[in-house]
Amino acid sequence: MTEILTSAQMRAIEAAAIASGRVTGLELMERAGQGVVEAVFAEWPALAAAPHRAVVLCGPGSNGGDGFVVARLLKGWGWEVEVFLYGEPGKLPPDARVNYERWCGMGAVLPLDDERFDGWPNAASGHAVIVDAIFGTGLVRPYRAHRHLAMTLNSCQSLSRKGGPSPKVVAVDLPSGLCSNSGRWLGDDQPLDFAPLANLTVSFHAPKLGHLLADGPVSCGRLVVADIGLGQRLAPGAEARARPAGWAFAPAPGGRGGREPGLPPRQDTVEAIAQASVAQSVAKAAGHKYTHGHALILSGAVGRGGAARLAARGALRIGAGLVTVACPPSALIENAARLDAIMLRPLRGESEAEALATLLEDARINALCLGPGLGVERARELLPVALAAKRATVLDADALTALAGDPALFALLHASCLLTPHAGEFARLFPDIAAKLAAPATTGPAYSKVDATREAAARAGCTVLLKGPDTVIAAPSGRAALNAAVYDRAAPWLATAGAGDVLAGILTGLLARGLEPFSAASTAAWLHVEAARSFGPGLIAEDLPEQLPAVLRNLS
Numbered sequence: 001m002t003e004i005l006t007s008a009q010m011r012a013i014e015a016a017a018i019a020s021g022r023v024t025g026l027e028l029m030e031r032a033g034q035g036v037v038e039a040v041f042a043e044w045p046a047l048a049a050a051p052h053r054a055v056v057l058c059g060p061g062s063n064g065g066d067g068f069v070v071a072r073l074l075k076g077w078g079w080e081v082e083v084f085l086y087g088e089p090g091k092l093p094p095d096a097r098v099n100y101e102r103w104c105g106m107g108a109v110l111p112l113d114d115e116r117f118d119g120w121p122n123a124a125s126g127h128a129v130i131v132d133a134i135f136g137t138g139l140v141r142p143y144r145a146h147r148h149l150a151m152t153l154n155s156c157q158s159l160s161r162k163g164g165p166s167p168k169v170v171a172v173d174l175p176s177g178l179c180s181n182s183g184r185w186l187g188d189d190q191p192l193d194f195a196p197l198a199n200l201t202v203s204f205h206a207p208k209l210g211h212l213l214a215d216g217p218v219s220c221g222r223l224v225v226a227d228i229g230l231g232q233r234l235a236p237g238a239e240a241r242a243r244p245a246g247w248a249f250a251p252a253p254g255g256r257g258g259r260e261p262g263l264p265p266r267q268d269t270v271e272a273i274a275q276a277s278v279a280q281s282v283a284k285a286a287g288h289k290y291t292h293g294h295a296l297i298l299s300g301a302v303g304r305g306g307a308a309r310l311a312a313r314g315a316l317r318i319g320a321g322l323v324t325v326a327c328p329p330s331a332l333i334e335n336a337a338r339l340d341a342i343m344l345r346p347l348r349g350e351s352e353a354e355a356l357a358t359l360l361e362d363a364r365i366n367a368l369c370l371g372p373g374l375g376v377e378r379a380r381e382l383l384p385v386a387l388a389a390k391r392a393t394v395l396d397a398d399a400l401t402a403l404a405g406d407p408a409l410f411a412l413l414h415a416s417c418l419l420t421p422h423a424g425e426f427a428r429l430f431p432d433i434a435a436k437l438a439a440p441a442t443t444g445p446a447y448s449k450v451d452a453t454r455e456a457a458a459r460a461g462c463t464v465l466l467k468g469p470d471t472v473i474a475a476p477s478g479r480a481a482l483n484a485a486v487y488d489r490a491a492p493w494l495a496t497a498g499a500g501d502v503l504a505g506i507l508t509g510l511l512a513r514g515l516e517p518f519s520a521a522s523t524a525a526w527l528h529v530e531a532a533r534s535f536g537p538g539l540i541a542e543d544l545p546e547q548l549p550a551v552l553r554n555l556s
């Protein structure tokens with residue numbers, strides 16, 4: 001497991017390390033600055049080959065302190081460096097003040113005057129790098145003061161991203177103004193047009209939630225996490241086996257740091273799902289088919305069975321021992337013509353609900369899936385029986401819509417349920433929580449997708465998986481995980497019809513195999529993205545289950 005930290009957790013880790021006497025704040029700041037310079041040279045090796053020009057923008061806190069270190073180190077490489085300060089030197093915190101003084105022995109510090117940045121630096125100014133060290137994890141209120149600066153940085157990073165000769169924008173820890181806990185820009189209505197976006201963001205010790213949620217990934221450019229010697233970032237042994245894709249870890253400058261035991265995982269920690277834990281979850285022990293569970297997928301009416309069939313295929317491919325599709329009698333022939341290894345049961349009887357109740361008398365059916373293609377009316381009819389059976393139950397699509405309009409149904413949810421809403425379904429199910437998430441972020445740390453998912457899980461009393469490129473999973477206990485399909489793990493091909501149905505099926509298959517909902521959700525979300533990445537562009541939902549064997553092979 002990798003921990004993805006909040007700003008408060010990062011401060012606590014730093015304070016604990018300093019209190020232990022292992023390291024001083026000044027040393028951490030030096031390593032942070034060094035980490036930035038090394039990351040810049042690793043990203044653009046040509047910049048290490050000869051001196052260039054840089055602008056370093058420093059703010060009033062320790063982020064600014066890191067900036068003064070960067071300025072000094074670049075100057076040491078023979079660079080021509082212009083330094084600007086937003087704030088008063090006398091009010092800098094002590095370590096930042098020390099680095100300010102050190103820089104003052106080498107060059108000037110000009111006040112950050114916004115007018116000056118009206119279009120400067122630019123593609124013609126000869127600057128190779130602009131370092132944004134104005135605000136980091138300490139941002140507590142909107143940073144609006146520097147419109148010209150923000151627009152200049154925004155256009156430089158945009159030109160650079162397109163391969164132009166423009167200066168590269170390097171953010172220290174975070175692009176200034178981005179909230180480190182939520183990935184949201186504080187206080188802006190049209191954030192990305194007026195935000196100082198970066199080409200490269202160099203953070204320290206561990207990624208912060210804001211790098212991976214919401215606007216974080218598009219704002220940070222590429223993310224490198226530099227080791228500043230605060231100790232272990234992964235659970236013991238996990239890093240050697242597998243490291244979560246999506247961002248790069250850079251070693252401690254000068255080889256310092258080591259792998260001392262870190263703090264134990266806490267309930268307020270957000271886990272990044274790693275390959276090693278997925279491999280453990282999906283490893284299949286010996287046994288017969290019933291050892292690996294029996295998943296039951298409820299299907300839609302005639303002509304609407306495709307979604308359930310996709311889910312069933314996902315459940316089977318992930319290793320459920322048996323998978324049955326239960327459909328209305330009228331849809332039997334349609335499904336029979338399309339299914340082989342997947343079993344088929346018509347829901348015949350007085351009513352489909354009664355037929356389902358009879359079917360569920362078979363205790364070997366240990367996981368259910370309701371929603372894909374089911375129809376909202378049929379979901380309403382079947383949900384009371386399905387939820388009364390107290391099996392591990394995935395509720396997706398139409399089942400979520402049925403739940404949203406019916407508090408009595410919602411009250412039947414139990415701890416073995418797993419809700420898999422996308423943003424729209426989430427807003428129907430939890431309108432007040434979604435409204436909080438949609439409201440403008442005015443103070444830091446801002447309300448985040450992790451906060452929203454945790455609140456929803458606590459209310460529903462079951463695990464919630466809130467989809468997106470930043471899929472968040474939360475259990476009622478507050479345990480949370482993030483499956484970020486961003487940076488070099490982006491899988492835009494997953495935005496295709498039926499992909500969610502396959503995810504519901506993979507989840508149901510893992511529940512059938514005995515995983516508890518939180519692990520099933522973490523594992524399935526990771527596998528789903530990996531299947532999409534493994535297939536690549538051109539992916540359609542049918543390809544996802546068929547890609548799972550290749551993903552599973554690569555896990556071992």
Ligand SMILES: NC(=O)C1=CN([C@@H]2O[C@H](COP(=O)(O)OP(=O)(O)OC[C@H]3O[C@@H](n4cnc5c(N)ncnc54)[C@H](O)[C@@H]3O)[C@@H](O)[C@H]2O)[C@@H](O)CC1
Nearest residue numbers: 014029032061062063135136137138139140141142143173
């Ligand atoms: N925590 C750690 O372990 C380390 C932190 N380091 C650096 O320290 C940074 C955090 O430093 P700080 O906590 O001093 O925070 P920042 O440097 O992000 O800035 C905080 C200061 O700005 C003020 N402020 C916040 N929002 C403002 C706004 N909108 N307008 C004007 N002023 C505002 C705050 O009151 C505070 O004085 C990190 O981002 C990182 O760059 C590094 O030096 C390495 C170690």
Ligand SMILES: [K+]
Nearest residue numbers: 132135172174
């Ligand atoms: K910054």
